[in-house]
Amino acid sequence: MTSExxxxxADETLALQVVGWxxxxxxxxxxxxxxxxxxxxxxxxxxxxxxxxxxxxDFAINHEPDLLACAEAMAVSPARIVAARERIAP
Numbered sequence: 001m002t003s004e005x006x007x008x009x010a011d012e013t014l015a016l017q018v019v020g021w022x023x024x025x026x027x028x029x030x031x032x033x034x035x036x037x038x039x040x041x042x043x044x045x046x047x048x049x050x051x052x053x054x055x056x057x058d059f060a061i062n063h064e065p066d067l068l069a070c071a072e073a074m075a076v077s078p079a080r081i082v083a084a085r086e087r088i089a090p
Contacts, residue, residue: 023043
């Protein structure tokens with residue numbers, strides 16, 4: 001991770017699970033790429049970057065139906081996703 005302090009393993013794992021949930025659905029992945037301006041190579045390269053992880057988590061968090069569906073699929077509370085995002089944010 002590129003930062004002055006490390007991300008906890010639990011938060012990083014949760015963030016990567018959110019990314020996995022996003023890209024598991026082609027239409028959701030296409031929407032994410034369109035809204036973030038990322039392409040597939042930039043997405044892959046950015047998975048170790050705090051700012052990219054934060055932006056990807058924001059994608060799910062800022063659309064409540066996505067946040068709720070993601071949390072349900074991951075068997076965590078939406079609040080846990082939001083809290084992890086706050087800790088990861090640069």
